[in-house]
Amino acid sequence: MKQGWRLRIAQAPGRMLLLAACILMLPVFLHPQLPLPRKVFSVGFVIDITQSMNVRDAGPGGIARLAFARQAVRDALRHLPCGSLVSIGMFTERDVSMLFKPMEVCAHFSVLDEAVERLDWRMAWAADSFITHGLYRGIEETRKLKLDTLVFLTDGQQAPPANPRYMPVFDGKPGEVGGIIAGVGGLQRQAIPKLDENDNITGYWLPEDAMQFATFGMSHVQSVLEMEGYHGRNAPHGAHPEGSYTEHMSALDEKGLQELAKITGLHYLHLQDKAQLADALRQNTLHRQWVASDIRPVFAGLALLLLLASYFPAFISSLFKKGKP
Amino acid sequence: MISALGFDAPAVLWLLVLGLLPLWRHGQSILRHPAMLLMPEDRWSRTLAWALRLIGMLCVVALVLGMAGLHLRQSEVERVGHGAHIMVVLDRSASMNDDFAGKYIQSTDVAQNPSKLKAAREVLAKFIESRQQDLVGLITFSTSPVFVLPLTHDQVALKAALDSAEAQGMGFTAVARGLGMALDYFKGKPVTGARLILLVSDGGAHIDSQTQDRIRSWFASEHAALAWIYIRGTNSPSIFVQPGEGDDAASAPEYFLHEYFKTLGVPYQAYEAENPRALEAALRDVGKMHNLPSHYFEKQPRRDLAGICYAAALLLLALLYGAKRMEISQWHA
Numbered sequence: 016m017k018q019g020w021r022l023r024i025a026q027a028p029g030r031m032l033l034l035a036a037c038i039l040m041l042p043v044f045l046h047p048q049l050p051l052p053r054k055v056f057s058v059g060f061v062i063d064i065t066q067s068m069n070v071r072d073a074g075p076g077g078i079a080r081l082a083f084a085r086q087a088v089r090d091a092l093r094h095l096p097c098g099s100l101v102s103i104g105m106f107t108e109r110d111v112s113m114l115f116k117p118m119e120v121c122a123h124f125s126v127l128d129e130a131v132e133r134l135d136w137r138m139a140w141a142a143d144s145f146i147t148h149g150l151y152r153g154i155e156e157t158r159k160l161k162l163d164t165l166v167f168l169t170d171g172q173q174a175p176p177a178n179p180r181y182m183p184v185f186d187g188k189p190g191e192v193g194g195i196i197a198g199v200g201g202l203q204r205q206a207i208p209k210l211d212e213n214d215n216i217t218g219y220w221l222p223e224d225a226m227q228f229a230t231f232g233m234s235h236v237q238s239v240l241e242m243e244g245y246h247g248r249n250a251p252h253g254a255h256p257e258g259s260y261t262e263h264m265s266a267l268d269e270k271g272l273q274e275l276a277k278i279t280g281l282h283y284l285h286l287q288d289k290a291q292l293a294d295a296l297r298q299n300t301l302h303r304q305w306v307a308s309d310i311r312p313v314f315a316g317l318a319l320l321l322l323l324a325s326y327f328p329a330f331i332s333s334l335f336k337k338g339k340p
Numbered sequence: 341m342i343s344a345l346g347f348d349a350p351a352v353l354w355l356l357v358l359g360l361l362p363l364w365r366h367g368q369s370i371l372r373h374p375a376m377l378l379m380p381e382d383r384w385s386r387t388l389a390w391a392l393r394l395i396g397m398l399c400v401v402a403l404v405l406g407m408a409g410l411h412l413r414q415s416e417v418e419r420v421g422h423g424a425h426i427m428v429v430l431d432r433s434a435s436m437n438d439d440f441a442g443k444y445i446q447s448t449d450v451a452q453n454p455s456k457l458k459a460a461r462e463v464l465a466k467f468i469e470s471r472q473q474d475l476v477g478l479i480t481f482s483t484s485p486v487f488v489l490p491l492t493h494d495q496v497a498l499k500a501a502l503d504s505a506e507a508q509g510m511g512f513t514a515v516a517r518g519l520g521m522a523l524d525y526f527k528g529k530p531v532t533g534a535r536l537i538l539l540v541s542d543g544g545a546h547i548d549s550q551t552q553d554r555i556r557s558w559f560a561s562e563h564a565a566l567a568w569i570y571i572r573g574t575n576s577p578s579i580f581v582q583p584g585e586g587d588d589a590a591s592a593p594e595y596f597l598h599e600y601f602k603t604l605g606v607p608y609q610a611y612e613a614e615n616p617r618a619l620e621a622a623l624r625d626v627g628k629m630h631n632l633p634s635h636y637f638e639k640q641p642r643r644d645l646a647g648i649c650y651a652a653a654l655l656l657l658a659l660l661y662g663a664k665r666m667e668i669s670q671w672h673a
Binding site: 027030036043044102110113115116117122126127129138139141312323328 | 367369370403486487489492496497500501503504508517654657658660661664
């Protein structure tokens with residue numbers, strides 16, 4: 016029987032190939048589906064909206080850090096494959112606030128995109144910027160929303176200066192929520208602008224506007240006499256507290272963010288071009304889901320191969336003749 | 341029209357190059373004939389040969405288009421219906437976490453006794469669901485306003501946003517900025533439907549006179565109406581009853597806010613809702629009042645065209661097969 020088939024193909028290769036192609040096309044109309052692994056993402060994007068994000072030193076063109084962060088997130092949204100889940104949030108003070116529960120990126124693209132576009136520093140409910148608290152809260156929110164990736168865009172600016180002895184402890188498992196800390200801004204210290212209603216710069220933060228040293232819980236002397244100018248309530252830091260006296264300026268704090276990345280198991284990335292974020296996401300998240308996928312192209316592809324083969328009848332015929340003595 | 345077509349895997353389109361193969365190969369078995377030159381030129385044969393090549397090319401194209409996932413993109417069709425463009429400005433200050441009786445909610449009795457925010461969220465969600473032709477957007481505020489969603493028909497997104505509107509442990513101060521943000525959203529956009537700003541809050545705040553004037557002029561220039569649903573706790577003052585002597589905008593901000601809204605010069609309604617049912621009734625009334633002709637867009641879901649491509653490919657394959665069947669494999673004398 017097998018010999019018979021071989022012979023028939025050898026004798027009339029074109030006809031047999033085309034017949035096989037026609038038969039292969041039949042299952043296509045039953046809409047065959049097979050669960051296949053597909054890369055989809057579930058990402059919470061959190062953008063720092065504190066005032067240091069208004070410094071205009073980010074990206075290739077030197078635009079405001081916040082504007083650049085928005086661009087990067089919008090670009091990443093455009094590159095996420097359909098089926099990915101996305102939520103958007105913002106960070107200020109010590110807290111992260113997510114705007115909505117995660118949504119599928121393709122079906123809800125326009126609202127996601129506009130929500131990012133309208134993130135503004137004026138939405139900040141307080142002016143402090145406790146970056147460590149914020150990042151840990153971001154991880155917590157991400158986990159609560161059942162997302163597996165956090166993208167936290169910030170310049171790492173801490174304001175007012177924090178007391179290193181009272182930093183929050185990371186109580187999650189490092190790497191349980193994966194993702195990226197994306198540093199935005201330049202490494203050169205810049206003055207932080209004050210903006211008017213139309214985002215025009217009306218002035219800059221001056222040294223006396225910003226808290227230059229940590230005040231909270233700084234008293235650690237055993238004896239009051241040891242510290243000049245000590246006052247338990249008004250000046251627990253003494254008369255000449257240590258401080259850099261540059262707190263009214265801001266630069267991307269890469270060292271601090273790298274440190275935080277190490278603690279939390281996130282990847283640190285200095286975002287210098289908005290397209291980097293989508294790439295980094297692709298590399299740093301390996302989440303595959305089994306999605307019922309359309310396998311019609313498999314049948315169509317085989318049919319196409321057979322159709323093409325039918326244009327080489329002599330070759331096909333020789334293939335099937337070979338077996339015969 | 342072309343932009344309405346999309347591909348799931350555009351890279352597959354490179355295979356279209358294979359469609360050139362039938363130009364190069366005819367795919368027919370060559371039979372030797374002792375006196376080929378004596379055969380007369382046959383126009384029909386030539387035409388048939390080219391037709392077969394063409395069918396082969398089309399077949400490749402149809403298969404490749406199908407494999408690339410040709411589809412009509414999801415589109416929007418403009419319709420005229422009855423509805424409004426509603427920007428919801430939702431209070432999520434700390435007091436919204438209390439129940440209507442003014443008690444802080446214990447987690448045990450949430451079911452019978454929802455917090456004001458939870459009740460507002462649920463009633464708003466139901467309202468939005470019942471009004472498919474409205475465009476609805478969402479701004480929330482406590483100490484500062486937060487822009488959450490633009491005007492949209494996307495019911496899933498609205499639900500997702502309402503679901504995550506949790507109260508922040510902060511005061512109710514940014515009502516003016518919340519209204520300003522909503523009016524700012526309308527700025528510069530063509531008026532294609534009745535505009536309504538729907539303020540849902542459980543308290544008022546003093547707005548200074550300069551800001552009052554500014555908001556008044558914005559309301560006028562954006563042609564937006566205002567509805568205020570005041571979620572009134574049992575111990576809260578009424579906005580309709582003039583407070584006693586000695587009370588001013590600082591001690592009874594709700595009443596004075598209501599009085600100010602009345603001077604806006606745009607359609608304004610105020611409701612007091614003392615329980616979830618009253619809240620629902622108020623929203624229903626708002627809905628009735630703002631059922632004006634407006635443009636809206638209806639989503640046309642994406643349509644798969646790959647199936648049509650495959651059907652065409654099968655038909656062409658069958659034709660080619662039929663032609664092959666008629667090919668002769670040897671000369672008959």
